[in-house]
Amino acid sequence: MTTLADKGNLVQRPPTMKEVAALANVSIKTVSRVINEEPGVSPELSERVLQAIRQLGYHHNTTASNLRRADQRTATIGLLLDDVANPFSSALHRAIEDVANQHDTLVFTGSSDFEADREERMALTLMSRRVDGLIVMPVSQSHIGLQQFKQLDRPIVFVDRPANLYDADSVLADNRVGASVAVRHMAAYGHRRIAFLGDLHTLWTAAERHLGYIEGLALTGLQLDPALVRHDLHSINLVEQATIELFTAPNPPSALFAGQNLITIGVIRALQRLGLQQQVALVGFDDFPLADLLMPRVSVVAQDPALLGKTAAERLFARLDGERSPGERIVIPTQLLIRGSGEITPSAFT
Amino acid sequence: MTTLADKGNLVQRPPTMKEVAALANVSIKTVSRVINEEPGVSPELSERVLQAIRQLGYHHNTTASNLRRADQRTATIGLLLDDVANPFSSALHRAIEDVANQHDTLVFTGSSDFEADREERMALTLMSRRVDGLIVMPVSQSHIGLQQFKQLDRPIVFVDRPANLYDADSVLADNRVGASVAVRHMAAYGHRRIAFLGDLHTLWTAAERHLGYIEGLALTGLQLDPALVRHDLHSINLVEQATIELFTAPNPPSALFAGQNLITIGVIRALQRLGLQQQVALVGFDDFPLADLLMPRVSVVAQDPALLGKTAAERLFARLDGERSPGERIVIPTQLLIRGSGEITPSAFT
């Protein structure tokens, strides 16, 4: 025969309102009133209840409370990120946590690892937990799980990348303009052969930055050379390899636009290996810690992940507070940070 | 008159088992059995139920289920970190998430910002949510909130820093040995004046690394000079200022031990400002991204946050599975990564 304890179950039940009520010699409802600070409890009873609460070490059971409450709220939201350990994601996370805290809401966070079915699974799990809303960096195109969530009329806010879901808010960085500015910046320093190194072309941000690159070239009257465009560089090895290939091929670029911070880092690694870091211009998309300590200091198009996160969270809570306007795209501007690597002139390179 | 919708409540209730049961023309209990894959439901009924579930878009309500279940589990754990956006914390977070996923458990994460009362508040909130267990980077010394949690016989595992709570597991890096190794390493390169720059002395890790520094000096027969020891450098400005002071004072150090990664970065910034980065030896505690791309490349004592997190999470789930042995201290070794900055000789400096 096995007992509960044998199975490793939590056998010691926390005290309940019932026990508090018994000790204070009042009804459960009175205890409930005291805890929820509802008016109309005499100071005398209230004190007796509080005393009993202290004595028993009672703690309110939020889940049971939420189950009964009429508004169907759980005071939790879900957050689906690429990877909680990625600096961009974790900066978002922090900003969202801060807003959620102000709304007495807890955050369930998960990493999708860019896998649509992980995203899907997480979304369904969170739906089972009845989270009040969702903030998502979307991976999948179909959003099957998310659609089901939407059907319950619960808000979803997309962040960093938009979704095909009609009528959902998205909070995005201005990827296209940012990329275009980066290209034009290097063109202004005299570069005519500017390469593009991008992430998985299926990612919306990668595609937008590529479009910005093309726009930037067009605006400065430069020719687009397909040999200078590399997509799908989703691992550091692929980045290094692509960079080296660019410089061993005939007619190499004199400037590089790196479409994402991990790509920027891979490029720097490769340039150091090639000994070219002082001769090739480089602007990366998305800032990263220590970019200003490298030699040369790395110029980047900076996003503002904290602002993206804060905006997304505020949007979500506005929806939860009843805001019913149609879904919007909110675009947060980017900023070119001039530090040195983007201002290297072509003359440095031969 | 205001309706529910006006108040922004989630008015559309998700379908319940009751509705599924009605549609499939069976009892609620049968629906429950199908969902929980309990044996003894005829294939025919089972199919009818599944059909109804699909038709209504039913999703199991985990919270209601957990409330009723006998084992008192919510399949959630709480995670209290310094700051989810800090790379060390977020690496821990990711490793813990992965283990939790394997146990079909969701993680509530919060940032304490090194404030004891934030930690306290978070702990109480998580207790209200009836999380099954807690993983904590502790801030406070008293652990009032955590103690109450422990009283419910729910496991807590401390990570990175131990707690005064008797009988709780801690998973720690070998701070003292790591620091000692760093000091001895630089001493072996001929340094006799090695400075210590540390974090808030109230933090256990900072204190341990300081002890390791002292031990390292003692083991190499070097004199401890209090003028070379700086504590409480909890902001980048304080670090830069302290570094500059060290080098403007008479008899400056020829080598630096930085007790934490943000401190290391501040030191590098200051050394660059002073133009001393190639002349002063530096070993930092805790690795950071790009340490190997700076010039000189930065030697560090690396911790393994992913392993710390994984170990802590596995410990927690072992407890939840009924493991009843006394609380343990598990120490994860550190590793000296030789990259260049720690191998600069005193001769470079005059």
Added chain:
DNA sequence: TGGTATTTTGACAACGTTGTCAGATGTTGA
């Protein structure tokens, strides 16, 4: 003093689910 208005309190059902147990149905063997 009696009657009404007001405040305070508690009994009970309900939230959505699962545990318990008894009843219904079907199967087997003599």
Added chain:
DNA sequence: TCAACATCTGACAACGTTGTCAAAATACCA
């Protein structure tokens, strides 16, 4: 054909809380 048994199924209570509403206690007024 009937008892004995195994298999399926459902009624009901329970988990810990809050919403509803009526009862009890108190205050107020003529």
